[in-house]
Amino acid sequence: MILYDYYRSSAAYRVRIAIALKGLAVERKPVHLLRGEQRDPSYRAKSPLAIVPTLELNDGTLITQSLAIIDYLDALKPAPPLLPGDAVLAAQARAAALTVACEIHPLANLRVIEALQREFDANDDQITGWRRRWIAEGLNAVEALIAPAPFAFGAEPSLADICLIPQVYNARRFDVSLDACPRILAVDAACAAHPAFIAAHPQAQPDAE
Ligand SMILES: N[C@@H](CCC(=O)N[C@@H](CS)C(=O)NCC(=O)O)C(=O)O
Structure with a gap:
């Protein structure tokens, strides 16, 4: 899996925390937001709103939106859970x-x-x-x-x-x-x-x- 990321993006930072909590191996590809790399057509093809993060699965499937990505990671690897049991x-x-x-x-x-x-x-x-x-x-x-x-x-x-x-x-x-x-x-x-x-x-x- 590849995470399109930017070090100071707080939405991408959420996904990095979830990845680390789950102990998953995910490659990171930085998209430099201040240089406008998110608006490059090659990245916009992955993220229609031209924002990070985007997760690319091994078969090329794309998931945008940090909370949707985190839900996917939680389903992929349920332990540790990311919500209280109650x-x-x-x-x-x-x-x-x-x-x-x-x-x-x-x-x-x-x-x-x-x-x-x-x-x-x-x-x-x-x-x-x-x-x-x-x-x-x-x-x-x-x-x-x-x-x-x-x-x-x-x-x-x-x-x-x-x-x-x-x-x-x-x-x-x-x-x-x-x-x-x-x-x-x-x-x-x-x-x-x-x-x-x-x-x-x-x-x-x-x-x-
Ligand atoms: N709701 C989205 C927000 C993503 C988002 O806004 N990312 C910002 C960085 S934190 C971004 O890529 N901004 C680029 C821009 O505004 O041009 C999510 O949770 O993934």
Whole structure:
């Protein structure tokens, strides 16, 4: 299998964490987003929206969307599970993950930022404020949804941690204060010591700059 990836893509970072948790062997092919490689016709043929990640199976089948890829990997190798066994906790873990993936991430995606600059003349300060606003609002909501023990929903990492940690990385990258989020900081500390999260970290990737 091949993962089309970019070291600083938080959606791809989610998939890298899942791959490491499952102990799967997946080749990585970096797509340099700031150089626009995602818009190259050869990559767009794999990802119609020209975004990473994309997973290419050994028979050439393509799967886009990080959460769909993670679902596939979970079906391919069910252990360790990526959701708690309890149905209510599983739904809550999914809700925390979706808060990151649906309510924060799309608002500050590169093509959204480029559209704000190009079509609305947004300057650097406005872009920074835009990013920080959605990250802070979304993470404050996640703070209220999780119950560290020590991971977001129990003794083992789940989909909630898989989505949360890349967003915490982004929050730090854009100087969003996490002082009001002690639960998120506790989960972050637990994940920072976990081998799968260490292996998936952006700075541990060969294409890191
Ligand atoms: N919902 C998608 C989001 C993927 C996505 O937005 N990827 C970003 C990087 S984190 C991207 O490739 N952006 C390229 C661009 O906006 O041009 C997923 O979860 O896979």
